[in-house]
Amino acid sequence: MNLNADSTKPIYIQIAEWIENEIIAERFLSDEKVNSQYQLADLFNINPATAAKGLTILVEEQILYKKRGLGMFVAPEGKSIILEKRRNETLTRMAMELVLEARRLSVTEDELINLIKQENKKCEEEQNNGGN
Amino acid sequence: MVVIDCQNLQKKYKGMAALNGITFQLEDHKITGLIGRNGAGKTTLLKILAGFIRENSGEVRVFSNKPFNNLRVSANSILVDDQMSFPDSLTLADILEAAPSFYKRWDAGLAASLFDYFRLNPKQLHFKLSKGAKATFNMIFGLATRCELTMFDEPTNGMDEAVRSDFYRALLKEYIAYPRSILISSHHLAEMEHLLEDILLIHKGKVVLHQSLEEVKEYAVALQGQTDIVEKLTAEKDVLHIKQLDSHRKYAVIKKEDSLGVEGVTIQTVSATDVCMFMTSERKGGIDDVFK
Numbered sequence: 001m002n003l004n005a006d007s008t009k010p011i012y013i014q015i016a017e018w019i020e021n022e023i024i025a026e027r028f029l030s031d032e033k034v035n036s037q038y039q040l041a042d043l044f045n046i047n048p049a050t051a052a053k054g055l056t057i058l059v060e061e062q063i064l065y066k067k068r069g070l071g072m073f074v075a076p077e078g079k080s081i082i083l084e085k086r087r088n089e090t091l092t093r094m095a096m097e098l099v100l101e102a103r104r105l106s107v108t109e110d111e112l113i114n115l116i117k118q119e120n121k122k123c124e125e126e127q128n129n130g131g132n
Numbered sequence: 133m134v135v136i137d138c139q140n141l142q143k144k145y146k147g148m149a150a151l152n153g154i155t156f157q158l159e160d161h162k163i164t165g166l167i168g169r170n171g172a173g174k175t176t177l178l179k180i181l182a183g184f185i186r187e188n189s190g191e192v193r194v195f196s197n198k199p200f201n202n203l204r205v206s207a208n209s210i211l212v213d214d215q216m217s218f219p220d221s222l223t224l225a226d227i228l229e230a231a232p233s234f235y236k237r238w239d240a241g242l243a244a245s246l247f248d249y250f251r252l253n254p255k256q257l258h259f260k261l262s263k264g265a266k267a268t269f270n271m272i273f274g275l276a277t278r279c280e281l282t283m284f285d286e287p288t289n290g291m292d293e294a295v296r297s298d299f300y301r302a303l304l305k306e307y308i309a310y311p312r313s314i315l316i317s318s319h320h321l322a323e324m325e326h327l328l329e330d331i332l333l334i335h336k337g338k339v340v341l342h343q344s345l346e347e348v349k350e351y352a353v354a355l356q357g358q359t360d361i362v363e364k365l366t367a368e369k370d371v372l373h374i375k376q377l378d379s380h381r382k383y384a385v386i387k388k389e390d391s392l393g394v395e396g397v398t399i400q401t402v403s404a405t406d407v408c409m410f411m412t413s414e415r416k417g418g419i420d421d422v423f424k
Contacts, residue, residue, distance in 0.1 A: 008401045010346060011326070038308050045301065047163060048308060049329040053346065 003044055011046055015054030018044075020063065020082045023074055030076045034064060061085070133160045134196075135281055135313045136181060141190035143176050143337075150176040152337030153190070158315065160280075163307060163327055165345075166317035167408050168334040174317040175213070177334070178285050181315075182211035194281065207236070212274035213285035214267065218258045224269060225254035228276075235277040243276035246302065250295070263290035271299050275306050284316040288323075300324055321405045331404065335412040348404045353388045357381060357397030365394060372410040374417055385410055 003014045019035070022028050035043065040051035055072055058064040063078040075081070102112045136158035143151040151173045158164060168174050179185045180192055183199035183206060192199060199205040218227050228247070232238040247254070250268050261269060267290040274282055288296045304327055307314060318324055321331075331348050333341040341348060352372055355362050362382040366374075373385040385402055402410075415421040 010349065012346065041304065041308055045304060046326050047304075047329045047345075049162070049344075050326075050346070 003046070011044075012050050012053035012057065015040060015044065015046075015051055016057045019054070019058060023063070023079050024082060026079075028074050030074050030078060032074050033071050034074060036071055134158070135160045135194065136315075137191070137193040137196075138177075139191040141177075141180065141192050142188050143173075143180065143185070144188050145176075149337050151180075151187070154334065154337065154339055156332060156339050156342050158313065158332075160313050161311040162329045163303075163314045163316065164330040164332055165321060165324060165328040166315055166332050166334070167321050168317075169412050170319075172334045172412070173337040174334065175285055178211055178213070178283050178315070178317060181281075182209060182283060184211070207234070208279055209281035209283065210235075210274050210277045210279045211283045211285060212270050212287055214263075214270070214289060216270050216273070220257065220259050223255050223257060224252060224261075227258060227273070231273070231276070235279065237278040239276050239278055242306070243272055246272045246275070250298075264292060264295065267291050268295055268299075271302075275302060278306075278310055278312065281313045281315070284314070286317055286319065288318065288320065296323065300327055303327065321408060322403070325404055331408070333408050333411065340411050341408075345404060348407050349401070350388055351407050352385050352402040352410070354383060354385045354400040354402050355397050356383045356400060357394075361394060361396050365397065371416060372407075373413065375420060 003011055003018075009017075019028070022034070028034050034055075037048045037052040037055060040046070040054070041048040044051070055064065059066055059072065061081060062075055063081050064072045065075050066072055098112070107115075134157050136156075138154050138156055141151050141154040142149065154173070154177060166174050166177070176185070180187050181194055181199055183194075183202055186200045194202075194205045195208060197205050199209075222230070224247070228240070228243050231243070232240065250272070252265060252269055252272075256265075258266070258269065267287065271284070271287050271291075274284060274287075288299060291299060300323070303314070303316075307327075315332075316324065316328075325345055328345045330344050331341060332339065333348075341351075343351070355365055356377070359376070359380055359382040362384050366384045366386055369386045371384055371386055373383075375383045377383050385406070417424075
């Protein structure tokens with residue numbers, strides 16, 4: 001298993017995201033045990049402390065919960081927390097990129113909002129047409 | 133538990149300071165990278181910790197004992213380097229057979245498996261080994277001792293790429309199965325940083341940084357952009373490294389802080405290797421300064 005060592009993303013974040021992806025893909029179901037820090041260290045060829053940091057992030061976000069002496073388990077609402085978080089993060093990032101590009105091209109805020117409204121309208125029309 | 137405790141450790145060779153006030157503590161069951169340039173004092177420090185040589189002043193404790201001439205430290209620690217010496221009359225097989233009487237946690241099974249895997253010749257004499265084979269054998273010996281404190285001084289010198297990556301993998305596997313305190317010095321931080329929990333960076337006989345690897349990776353940021361903007365942003369800051377990219381753009385590395393976002397300047401991460409290099413560099417512009 002390979003991580004991107006050159007990525008600007010810290011390794012422990014990549015570990016957390018890998019577990020999140022496994023949960024989204026339902027390879028870990030709710031109340032199921034996920035890999036221990038030592039299994040992750042072996043799997044990804046990294047220091048166990050780094051792997052533990054990735055797990056800790058997910059516990060803090062209440063995606064995983066800890067059972068003393070037993071390990072880490074997927075919280076029942078874990079998957080929905082991940083989906084919610086990704087929606088927010090991805091959309092916010094795309095909005096930021098959109099605004100930056102608009103500024104570079106001297107598009108005003110009103111023009112930009114109109115553009116978004118137009119696109120949204122197109123989508124609605126397509127949906128309506130599809131429904132007929 | 134603290135495994136190593138150094139307070140203001142000093143060592144001089146013919147009046148030249150090799151260690152010039154080293155102070156740090158190492159907690160148990162961590163893999164720490166001992167990083168520094170040539171002549172920083174890495175080997176001297178490791179030899180003092182192993183009890184091979186004596187400090188001139190300051191305090192050093194390994195397992196709460198003074199390491200020099202100390203049996204408890206000798207029995208529970210090992211220093212693997214290219215100067216390891218074994219009796220000239222013993223074959224490699226003889227050495228492995230004798231090892232358990234010196235190291236009570238010796239793992240003969242591991243030693244034998246690694247010995248086979250790396251295709252060493254049991255009838256070979258240690259002093260006749262090639263550089264690469266010697267490094268491989270010494271590494272096997274060091275891992276198999278399962279010493280509570282296992283130290284490696286430039287262990288991959290002489291090893292080819294494949295053996296290096298096998299060595300780092302074996303080290304990690306062993307550490308996961310039998311946690312111990314590992315201190316490993318290397319010029320090649322990038323090739324082993326995935327294994328490390330902490331970094332101990334020394335320069336001119338002093339500790340410059342002792343932090344977790346993740347902290348070192350986030351220690352600095354690089355600003356790249358128009359010369360005047362970069363200069364303005366870094367005016368009052370401690371600049372670790374600076375480079376003129378072309379006629380109007382500059383690259384500067386400073387300690388990480390928030391709210392640096394300015395238009396016309398991109399902010400980049402700085403790798404642990406670069407942080408260590410910039411922090412131990414004599415000139416802020418590096419080699420390019422020489423050619424100005």
